[in-house]
Amino acid sequence: MAIVVKRPKLKWWEQLYIPGIISGMRVTLGHFIKIVSGKKKVTMQYPEEKWDEHLPEHYRGAPALVKDEQDRERCVACQLCEFICPPRAITIKPEEIPSDDKWAKVEKRPKAFDIDMIRCIYCGLCEEVCPEQAIYLRKDYAITGTSREEMVHDKDRLYEIGGVRVGLVNKWNELK
Amino acid sequence: MDWQIIIAASIKVVVFVFLVTLPLVAMSVWAERRVSAAIQDRVGPNRVGPAGLLQAVADGIKFLLKEDFTPNHVRKGYFWLAPALVMVPALMTSAVLPFGSSLFGEKMVIADLDVGPLFVFAVASLSVYGIVLAGWASNSKYPFLGGVRSTSQMISYEISLGLSVVPLIMIYGELNLSSIVLYQAQNGWALLPLWGDGLSLKGFLLFIPILISFVVFMTSMFAETNRLPFDLPECETELVAGYHTEYSSMKFALFFLGEYAAMIIGSGLAVTLFLGGWSLPFGWLTPESADAVVPWWHGLIHIGTFFAKVILLILFFIVIRWTLPRFRYDQLMRLGWVFFFEIALFNVVLTALLMWWLA
Amino acid sequence: MTFLFYIFAALALVGGIGVVVNRNPVSAAFAMILSFLGLAALFIQLDAYLVGVLQILVYAGAIMVLFIFIIMLLDVQAEEKRRFPLFNILGAGGVAVAFGALLLVILKRSEVGTASIPPIEPLEGPGTSDVHRIGELLFSQYWFPIQVVGVLLLVATIGVVVLSKKELK
Numbered sequence: 001m002a003i004v005v006k007r008p009k010l011k012w013w014e015q016l017y018i019p020g021i022i023s024g025m026r027v028t029l030g031h032f033i034k035i036v037s038g039k040k041k042v043t044m045q046y047p048e049e050k051w052d053e054h055l056p057e058h059y060r061g062a063p064a065l066v067k068d069e070q071d072r073e074r075c076v077a078c079q080l081c082e083f084i085c086p087p088r089a090i091t092i093k094p095e096e097i098p099s100d101d102k103w104a105k106v107e108k109r110p111k112a113f114d115i116d117m118i119r120c121i122y123c124g125l126c127e128e129v130c131p132e133q134a135i136y137l138r139k140d141y142a143i144t145g146t147s148r149e150e151m152v153h154d155k156d157r158l159y160e161i162g163g164v165r166v167g168l169v170n171k172w173n174e175l176k
Numbered sequence: 177m178d179w180q181i182i183i184a185a186s187i188k189v190v191v192f193v194f195l196v197t198l199p200l201v202a203m204s205v206w207a208e209r210r211v212s213a214a215i216q217d218r219v220g221p222n223r224v225g226p227a228g229l230l231q232a233v234a235d236g237i238k239f240l241l242k243e244d245f246t247p248n249h250v251r252k253g254y255f256w257l258a259p260a261l262v263m264v265p266a267l268m269t270s271a272v273l274p275f276g277s278s279l280f281g282e283k284m285v286i287a288d289l290d291v292g293p294l295f296v297f298a299v300a301s302l303s304v305y306g307i308v309l310a311g312w313a314s315n316s317k318y319p320f321l322g323g324v325r326s327t328s329q330m331i332s333y334e335i336s337l338g339l340s341v342v343p344l345i346m347i348y349g350e351l352n353l354s355s356i357v358l359y360q361a362q363n364g365w366a367l368l369p370l371w372g373d374g375l376s377l378k379g380f381l382l383f384i385p386i387l388i389s390f391v392v393f394m395t396s397m398f399a400e401t402n403r404l405p406f407d408l409p410e411c412e413t414e415l416v417a418g419y420h421t422e423y424s425s426m427k428f429a430l431f432f433l434g435e436y437a438a439m440i441i442g443s444g445l446a447v448t449l450f451l452g453g454w455s456l457p458f459g460w461l462t463p464e465s466a467d468a469v470v471p472w473w474h475g476l477i478h479i480g481t482f483f484a485k486v487i488l489l490i491l492f493f494i495v496i497r498w499t500l501p502r503f504r505y506d507q508l509m510r511l512g513w514v515f516f517f518e519i520a521l522f523n524v525v526l527t528a529l530l531m532w533w534l535a
Numbered sequence: 536m537t538f539l540f541y542i543f544a545a546l547a548l549v550g551g552i553g554v555v556v557n558r559n560p561v562s563a564a565f566a567m568i569l570s571f572l573g574l575a576a577l578f579i580q581l582d583a584y585l586v587g588v589l590q591i592l593v594y595a596g597a598i599m600v601l602f603i604f605i606i607m608l609l610d611v612q613a614e615e616k617r618r619f620p621l622f623n624i625l626g627a628g629g630v631a632v633a634f635g636a637l638l639l640v641i642l643k644r645s646e647v648g649t650a651s652i653p654p655i656e657p658l659e660g661p662g663t664s665d666v667h668r669i670g671e672l673l674f675s676q677y678w679f680p681i682q683v684v685g686v687l688l689l690v691a692t693i694g695v696v697v698l699s700k701k702e703l704k
Contacts, residue, residue, distance in 0.1 A: 018391075021496075021499070024499040024500060025495060025496075025499050027499070028215045028495055028498055028499045029215075030218055031214065031215050032215050032495070033219055034209065035213075035214040035215075035421070036214050038532065040217070042217040042218070043217070043218055043219050045219070051337045078227065216674070254561075289584055290584055290664035290665070290666055291584045291588045291666060292584055294589070294592060295584075295588050296597055297592055297596075298588045298589075298591040298592035298595075299590070299591070301592060301595075301596025301597065301600075302591065302595060302596055304596075304600055305565075305568070305600075305603075308603055308604075308607070311607075312561065312603075312607050320607075323607070324604065324607065324608075327600055327603070327604045328604070330600070331597060331600055331601065332596065334596070351662070351666050352665070377623070414666045
């Protein structure tokens with residue numbers, strides 16, 4: 001159905017444009033004066049001022065690996081995250097845990113765990129899919145580097161970002 | 177021979193054009209960005225130097241270091257000529273603007289011509305060639321459309337621009353910009369007739385055509401300098417970037433700066449004709465005659481006053497740009513030919529009638 | 536300041552030759568503008584500021600802009616390739632020779648270079664600028680021709696409007 005746009009019938013003083021210009025100038029100059037006099041502040045001076053404390057709980061920043069309270073790697077190298085990762089940013093090399101190890105019954109652990117942060121799209125599917133709650137999206141967002149190699153987070157870096165996460169593996173629990 | 181005159185003129189050219197106007201061009205780019213940011217509740221460039229004042233230097237270095245790319249399909253000679261043709265007329269018009277009374281017995285105007293406003297309009301009318309050439313030489317659709325648009329726009333508004341100044345010239349009886357400023361200094365500015373001869377029935381009655389002139393003049397100036405309500409030659413939403421789509425690096429910067437230089441000279445002309453040029457309000461520190469000796473500090477104050485007024489008018493240009501939406505092309509043409517042309521003509525007749533009745 | 540005269544005279548002449556020689560219509564139009572600018576500078580050298588400035592304002596700034604506006608809408612390539620028939624070249628050459636001969640005859644008869652020109656008294660004071668004087672002449676001695684020209688232009692304008700508004704039948 002076609003819509004007929006009705007143009008407003010302008011009074012003669014409205015057709016002069018000048019009242020329109022003045023009321024427009026009142027809006028723009030109002031904003032200008034508020035900002036210049038410092039009464040209103042909308043933006044932040046980014047590197048000096050940060051919004052970090054206001055970041056919501058569900059913020060999806062850089063993915064990282066976590067250890068549990070016994071300082072054990074939670075990751076069991078099941079490679080589900082590697083398979084689900086849409087941009088294929090994750091590369092895992094699994095290895096067997098030697099039988100004399102304290103955690104030998106877990107059987108598998110990642111030998112190398114690389115996330116290419118140039119590829120990562122921060123979708124959070126790795127966190128979603130992980131059965132062991134070993135990978136989480138943290139609140140770090142300023143991931144920078146001067147070379148491609150530097151932008152690949154290896155296992156040590158991932159644990160450094162992730163740190164220790166206390167609690168049971170209770171992924172579907174609301175407490176998380 | 178007149179080596180003294182030549183040396184004095186060269187010093188004035190170097191100081192006024194290269195040490196004042198060109199930095200003012202760069203500063204107005206910075207002002208544009210800061211003001212537009214404040215209007216849109218942002219901050220704007222504030223990193224380079226105090227309050228971002230050196231941003232212009234950073235921009236200049238960036239423009240110089242960028243790759244100067246000339247596409248293969250352009251007409252090379254004209255393509256290279258066009259940016260210069262935009263910048264040169266804009267700076268040339270500054271020759272007749274009186275930017276101060278006098279300093280150490282030297283008149284603060286580069287060329288004290290008896291055809292001041294006509295000279296400005298003549299040279300400014302040449303600046304259309306830069307844009308037309310850029311559009312034509314680029315050999316591609318959008319620049320060409322931009323060039324064609326700018327041609328018809330400039331021709332249309334030149335008429336109302338010229339006609340809007342006629343009433344003023346009738347009132348002053350002068351075409352020499354220095355004398356016009358001196359008359360305003362002694363008898364009240366055109367837009368503020370509150371002292372001298374302006375404080376009379378004649379002054380108040382003639383204020384009506386002057387006000388009409390001012391509105392027509394300023395609007396036509398916006399159209400002539402391709403500033404926002406009338407920036408159809410380069411309007412981004414329709415023509416990518418209009419006539420400078422194919423340009424890059426310093427050649428693009430020349431178009432960009434040429435627009436601001438035209439804006440500064442336009443503000444300078446408006447200040448000279450309507451706002452009393454270098455004179456202070458209420459006849460303060462006004463010299464007795466054109467040849468009167470003025471103390472050097474008076475001269476400096478007059479120069480400062482002129483540039484203060486010009487800067488205020490530039491800020492007005494900038495605020496208008498970030499306030500009004502762009503006109504449609506047929507609206508622009510209608511406004512120029514159907515309204516402003518008639519209003520300006522009527523204004524000339526009105527002024528003549530008023531002056532005949534008052535005489 | 537004779538060297539300025541030579542510079543601008545050369546500019547005007549080079550521009551004039553450029554109009555004839557250039558195959559590209561846009562180049563020819565720009566050569567014409569160059570010639571106008573040189574001419575305007577020559578007028579200004581004769582202290583005829585108004586004439587010089589009007590030369591730029593009207594011819595270079597308005598009329599040539601319209602010319603270029605139209606030329607740009609043409610097919611330049613076709614124009615560049617066009618061949619001129621021999622008859623045209625002969626005709627143009629004949630006209631040029633005739634004009635040169637005419638010029639030569641007139642220059643021979645006149646007293647160029649020999650006649651003494653009376654010195655012009657410099658005028659001082661208000662109301663003596665060339666703008667004032669031209670204005671006074673136009674509105675006193677030449678008011679009738681001005682009116683005639685005005686009416687003629689009005690008729691031409693109305694004619695153009697009527698012709699362009701007429702529907703094609």
